[in-house]
Amino acid sequence: MNELNFRINKNKFYNALSVANRAVSSNSPIPALSGIRIDAAEGKLILTASDVNTSIKAELCSDQDDSLGLNIIQEGSIVIDAKYLMDIVKKIDSEDISVSIIDGTLTHFAGQKAEFKINGYRPEDYPVIDFSEPSVNIDFKYSVLSSLISETAFAASVKETRPVLMGVNLKSDGSTLTCTATDSYRLARKTVSVESEQFSVTVPARTLFDARSIFQDSEDVRVALNQKKIQFIGNGIVLQSNLLEGGYPETDRLIPKEFSRRLVINRLSLIQAIDRTSFIKTDNMTIIRLQINSSDDISLSNKSQEIGESHESLNAVSYEGEPIDISFSGTYVSDAVKALSSENVTVSFTGEMKPFIIQNDAEDKTLLQLVLPVRTYN
Amino acid sequence: MNELNFRINKNKFYNALSVANRAVSSNSPIPALSGIRIDAAEGKLILTASDVNTSIKAELCSDQDDSLGLNIIQEGSIVIDAKYLMDIVKKIDSEDISVSIIDGTLTHFAGQKAEFKINGYRPEDYPVIDFSEPSVNIDFKYSVLSSLISETAFAASVKETRPVLMGVNLKSDGSTLTCTATDSYRLARKTVSVESEQFSVTVPARTLFDARSIFQDSEDVRVALNQKKIQFIGNGIVLQSNLLEGGYPETDRLIPKEFSRRLVINRLSLIQAIDRTSFIKTDNMTIIRLQINSSDDISLSNKSQEIGESHESLNAVSYEGEPIDISFSGTYVSDAVKALSSENVTVSFTGEMKPFIIQNDAEDKTLLQLVLPVRTYN
Numbered sequence: 127m128n129e130l131n132f133r134i135n136k137n138k139f140y141n142a143l144s145v146a147n148r149a150v151s152s153n154s155p156i157p158a159l160s161g162i163r164i165d166a167a168e169g170k171l172i173l174t175a176s177d178v179n180t181s182i183k184a185e186l187c188s189d190q191d192d193s194l195g196l197n198i199i200q201e202g203s204i205v206i207d208a209k210y211l212m213d214i215v216k217k218i219d220s221e222d223i224s225v226s227i228i229d230g231t232l233t234h235f236a237g238q239k240a241e242f243k244i245n246g247y248r249p250e251d252y253p254v255i256d257f258s259e260p261s262v263n264i265d266f267k268y269s270v271l272s273s274l275i276s277e278t279a280f281a282a283s284v285k286e287t288r289p290v291l292m293g294v295n296l297k298s299d300g301s302t303l304t305c306t307a308t309d310s311y312r313l314a315r316k317t318v319s320v321e322s323e324q325f326s327v328t329v330p331a332r333t334l335f336d337a338r339s340i341f342q343d344s345e346d347v348r349v350a351l352n353q354k355k356i357q358f359i360g361n362g363i364v365l366q367s368n369l370l371e372g373g374y375p376e377t378d379r380l381i382p383k384e385f386s387r388r389l390v391i392n393r394l395s396l397i398q399a400i401d402r403t404s405f406i407k408t409d410n411m412t413i414i415r416l417q418i419n420s421s422d423d424i425s426l427s428n429k430s431q432e433i434g435e436s437h438e439s440l441n442a443v444s445y446e447g448e449p450i451d452i453s454f455s456g457t458y459v460s461d462a463v464k465a466l467s468s469e470n471v472t473v474s475f476t477g478e479m480k481p482f483i484i485q486n487d488a489e490d491k492t493l494l495q496l497v498l499p500v501r502t503y504n
Numbered sequence: 505m506n507e508l509n510f511r512i513n514k515n516k517f518y519n520a521l522s523v524a525n526r527a528v529s530s531n532s533p534i535p536a537l538s539g540i541r542i543d544a545a546e547g548k549l550i551l552t553a554s555d556v557n558t559s560i561k562a563e564l565c566s567d568q569d570d571s572l573g574l575n576i577i578q579e580g581s582i583v584i585d586a587k588y589l590m591d592i593v594k595k596i597d598s599e600d601i602s603v604s605i606i607d608g609t610l611t612h613f614a615g616q617k618a619e620f621k622i623n624g625y626r627p628e629d630y631p632v633i634d635f636s637e638p639s640v641n642i643d644f645k646y647s648v649l650s651s652l653i654s655e656t657a658f659a660a661s662v663k664e665t666r667p668v669l670m671g672v673n674l675k676s677d678g679s680t681l682t683c684t685a686t687d688s689y690r691l692a693r694k695t696v697s698v699e700s701e702q703f704s705v706t707v708p709a710r711t712l713f714d715a716r717s718i719f720q721d722s723e724d725v726r727v728a729l730n731q732k733k734i735q736f737i738g739n740g741i742v743l744q745s746n747l748l749e750g751g752y753p754e755t756d757r758l759i760p761k762e763f764s765r766r767l768v769i770n771r772l773s774l775i776q777a778i779d780r781t782s783f784i785k786t787d788n789m790t791i792i793r794l795q796i797n798s799s800d801d802i803s804l805s806n807k808s809q810e811i812g813e814s815h816e817s818l819n820a821v822s823y824e825g826e827p828i829d830i831s832f833s834g835t836y837v838s839d840a841v842k843a844l845s846s847e848n849v850t851v852s853f854t855g856e857m858k859p860f861i862i863q864n865d866a867e868d869k870t871l872l873q874l875v876l877p878v879r880t881y882n
Contacts, residue, residue: 207811209783210783210811210812213783214780214783217776217779217780218780219776219780219816232812239816239817239818240777240780240781240814240815240816241814241815241816242781242784242812242813242814242815243812243813243814244811244812245810245811245812398595398597399618401595402592402595402596402597402618403618403620405587405588405591405592406620432623433585433588433622433623434588434610434620434621434622434623435620435621436618436619436620436621437618437619437620437621438597438617438618438619439617440617
């Protein structure tokens, strides 16, 4: 017979439910996956949510947090629709909330004067999720992991035509971790020093964005992986995702090593100039033409038959090399420049129809953004 | 030949464009209506936008505002797509923006280093809009007009099946203005003292919400009307709308005058209790059952076959009359109570299947909210 009875601080419970809720799938063929599974046992509350590919486990344990106010009167398990559960816990009229099974899957939630009886799902109908920790692992500072994600994951593809490009490739040679994302029109690459075994895995960009949000309050995050799955672990939370299958393309040869021209320009002024002209689109793309003669003769323009045209003159910190006349997607260059962080950024060109790279500093080889030019007929 | 050349403060221009933009229609059969018309003449800039039913005119005049920085070098007119115009003016790289016609409808916008050439529409292709002021008028304090709108317009219908119910009926007997909105399941009525001719007109609720937003910074707003249209006038802005056609239903007889039971209850606690249970829906409606035996024996409950049920006990300030067991739409009662403003609200009942009214205070006859009960088979 199903039993369960516990009491817990409303806000702490709600925060943990909000984390788990990220993995809830709203339209799964398995009805129980629209719920969050609650297990109370051995003085701990474990929340589980999954959309099959991504799963989250959040543990709440009084030992680690006095203000949790967790009191398990009767151990047990239930699955409750995530929408209803979040709504009840958020709005309950008291600091603590009581949760107990009345009959079968009918679950009682009580605050001070408000109470709810909600039909849940049987825990037996919830898929078994293997949260065992893979053996290869790396310990990150959250700040390092978070930067790494922000600097690369945006460049992954959003098209499902080549699923492996929807992820970020993490490749370790034992001492350096290289993180690469590309949608085949642009590429972002970041390297960090690590100590680990060698591996090469591709993690869905969505999982990385989830990790960046979920572990905001954690100082450290452990990443554990094998050839099938990856886990992010910290603060009593495990975020687990299947890896993307298929070989990740060899991208090293795409990145030019020699450059004929180099522009150093204020990061914000470049972002703003592109943003100003982004409403002028051709075939739904903002195609920007950059013409550089010298550091004080730079023009950025954009033209559309239908809408009109824009023109802006820019001043650079410096420019070395022959004049250049090159066109590119405004969105791609803007995304790339936004993912950098220094006051001035360095743009290195090899030719008008060759990929160019954008870096915080030409000397800093750990982070680069690459963009392919667009052919135009101006 | 088309000419135009002026300079104006970017922020002031943008704010006026934002007001006008509310009337721009994104999918009009008349292409020019996707634009905002700009007329520069006699030291003034006039912005016009319209979706045929609703039109807005905003005048910018240096005489009234030094910081406007308006300098008209060449009088003239142009129509520019509202989206592009808003985007350019918002992001231009200088405090002032220059606007001039280069050739035909090709219009030049210039900041400091950024410039745009945008294809506009010919002013001759923009419909002529008659902004002549109707003769019947009432001067309102903005605060009075704004309350009147917030207290009634939400109760208008959103269904197009009976267009006249999508408006608020304004009826003046010469000394009292009665504002009524109903979707035939609920009704809101507010009366204010006025001095005016007698009239009865029905104004689209959307126009009233626009007026509430547009004139936020105006102390006074003049309302002018005839049998065809209504205008809201203040701060150099005219918001004009066609009235809804068709006789407004006679609603006086719907409002009960005698009551057998009266509940006085804390406004916020009632709103919160309804909000807590609003996720429990039957046929997409939150149907709440209120059972009152005495001021300290009140229960609010909600039940759905599929989801489950809620129960909450409430304390009232007072209750007079026989016990009652009544069901209603939680949304309707919540909307009505939110439109009131006193700490405690009074709910007056005549019977379990009769409309009930909710007021700030039973003695205050100027504002009432009426809701029809729902028949249930609990």
